[in-house]
Amino acid sequence: xxxxxxxxxxxxxxxxxxxxxxxxxxxxxxxxxxxxxxxxxxxxxxxxxxxxxxxxxxxxxxxxxxxxxxxxxxxxxxxxxxxxxxxxxxxxxxxxxxxxxxxxxxxxxxxxxxxxxxxxxxxxxxxxxxxxxxxxxxxxxxxxxxxxxxxxxxxxxxxxxxxxxxxxxxxxxxxxxxxxxxxxxxxxxxxxxxxxxxxxxxxxxxxxxxxxxxxxxxxxxxxxxxxxxxxxxxxxxxxxxxxxxxxxxxxxxxxxxxxxxxxxxxxxxxxxxxxxxxxxxxxxxxxxxxxxxxxxxxxxxxxxxxxxxxxxxxxxxxxxxxxxxxxxxxxxxxxxxxxxxxxxxxxxxxxxxxxxxxxxxxxxxxxxxxxxxxxxxxxxxxxxxxxxxxxxxxxxxxxxxxxxxxxxxxxxxxxxxxxxxxxxxxxxxxxxxxxxxxxxxxxxxxxxxxxxxxxxxxxxxxxxxxxx
Ligand code: SF4
Numbered sequence: 001x002x003x004x005x006x007x008x009x010x011x012x013x014x015x016x017x018x019x020x021x022x023x024x025x026x027x028x029x030x031x032x033x034x035x036x037x038x039x040x041x042x043x044x045x046x047x048x049x050x051x052x053x054x055x056x057x058x059x060x061x062x063x064x065x066x067x068x069x070x071x072x073x074x075x076x077x078x079x080x081x082x083x084x085x086x087x088x089x090x091x092x093x094x095x096x097x098x099x100x101x102x103x104x105x106x107x108x109x110x111x112x113x114x115x116x117x118x119x120x121x122x123x124x125x126x127x128x129x130x131x132x133x134x135x136x137x138x139x140x141x142x143x144x145x146x147x148x149x150x151x152x153x154x155x156x157x158x159x160x161x162x163x164x165x166x167x168x169x170x171x172x173x174x175x176x177x178x179x180x181x182x183x184x185x186x187x188x189x190x191x192x193x194x195x196x197x198x199x200x201x202x203x204x205x206x207x208x209x210x211x212x213x214x215x216x217x218x219x220x221x222x223x224x225x226x227x228x229x230x231x232x233x234x235x236x237x238x239x240x241x242x243x244x245x246x247x248x249x250x251x252x253x254x255x256x257x258x259x260x261x262x263x264x265x266x267x268x269x270x271x272x273x274x275x276x277x278x279x280x281x282x283x284x285x286x287x288x289x290x291x292x293x294x295x296x297x298x299x300x301x302x303x304x305x306x307x308x309x310x311x312x313x314x315x316x317x318x319x320x321x322x323x324x325x326x327x328x329x330x331x332x333x334x335x336x337x338x339x340x341x342x343x344x345x346x347x348x349x350x351x352x353x354x355x356x357x358x359x360x361x362x363x364x365x366x367x368x369x370x371x372x373x374x375x376x377x378x379x380x381x382x383x384x385x386x387x388x389x390x391x392x393x394x395x396x397x398x399x400x401x402x403x404x405x406x407x408x409x410x411x412x413x414x415x416x417x418x419x420x421x422x423x424x425x426x427x428x429x430x431x432x433x434x435x436x437x438x439x440x441x442x443x444x445x446x447x448x449x450x451x452x453x454x455x456x457x458x459x460x461x462x463x464x465x466x467x468x
Pocket of ligand 1: 048
């Protein structure tokens with residue numbers, strides 16, 4: 001069922017990816033690190049890695065985003081990056097005075113076999129101030145996507161700081177790589193249920209600040225160290241995503257007993273019960289999330305949300321004639337694609353193609369699980385790139401594309417509407433403020449999709465109807 005890519009070079013069986021439908025692993029780790037209070041991300045590798053990641057994040061979040069680099073040179077590539085690493089760490093400590101330095105490795109440093117844990121040991125025994133904490137995530141990009149990097153970083157922070165204690169009444173929410181607006185939405189939901197909820201990680205402030213009078217080297221916000229410590233005594237963890245970093249390429253350890261996500265670690269090592277749910281997009285998946293919140297809080301869903309749900313159902317009915325039977329192409333990170341497919345299936349849109357650059361080996365089975373009626377009719381492609389998506393669209397005439405900005409050129413070339421969701425959004429303002437989750441996020445997505453289809457029909461009509 002799966003196909004990989006694309007350009008076969010004459011005389012070899014080498015197939016090159018053209019315009020990958022995934023991002024680099026340390027990028028995801030850097031976003032996750034930004035969600036812990038006082039943390040500065042450090043990329044152990046060449047300057048180009050950090051520059052590319054900064055450029056991508058700044059363009060999406062429209063914020064100044066500092067990411068340090070150990071700036072490999074030719075020397076460090078040959079003789080090892082220990083000197084550069086220690087210098088980088090000292091510079092960060094001197095200039096930023098961070099609580100944590102969140103380290104991600106890169107393709108280069110992993111390929112030459114740099115042992116960052118050993119470097120840290122040496123640094124501490126030489127001239128280290130002892131006040132800064134270090135966390136290391138192994139994130140070679142040839143072994144996963146930005147999502148693998150994201151979950152590796154979160155798991156590294158939890159492994160390092162969580163403390164086992166008698167269970168309290170608070171809960172942990174591991175939402176995955178979602179928008180800053182979605183994080184704010186989840187925090188509000190937690191408050192409305194009366195639940196003390198730690199979001200791991202919470203970059204809703206640090207990557208989406210109010211305007212500043214003066215520049216702040218480390219933006220405010222983020223999950224506090226106390227919250228991470230208390231994650232080990234939570235009543236439960238809710239984790240969004242079923243692919244996560246559990247796929248065949250992710251992580252370096254193939255031993256299934258080794259925990260890969262933060263929530264999984266807390267379950268195995270600290271007896272914190274884990275509830276794993278797909279991203280709550282659409283009514284069915286949001287209902288599952290709210291049912292868990294009802295169980296954990298002992299409270300009924302507040303009326304505010306039952307009304308949101310009711311309005312959403314009403315909108316589904318009103319707009320069914322516009323969406324039913326339309327063919328969509330959905331692309332992006334795997335858990336996002338699974339959640340989006342579940343939602344589109346629910347509203348009667350035919351998912352013609354579900355594609356991701358991820359190669360977990362899990363995408364098809366998860367789509368089948370959450371689209372039980374029509375999942376077997378969906379063409380699922382892992383390890384796909386945008387050129388392959390374009391070729392597929394040229395042969396199969398979909399009605400709409402749903403995914404991030406990197407697919408815009410396909411929509412433009414083929415004259416199709418595109419709904420921009422997920423990450424990155426580089427050609428619009430407000431990518432960080434797109435809501436995707438819960439009844440409220442689904443409502444916004446639904447309205448956008450319906451209106452894009454109406455607009456397309458209206459613009460393509462020789463009459464230009466005023467009533468559609
Ligand atoms: S893919 Fe590898 S080399 Fe490229 S930016 Fe990411 S870590 Fe650096």
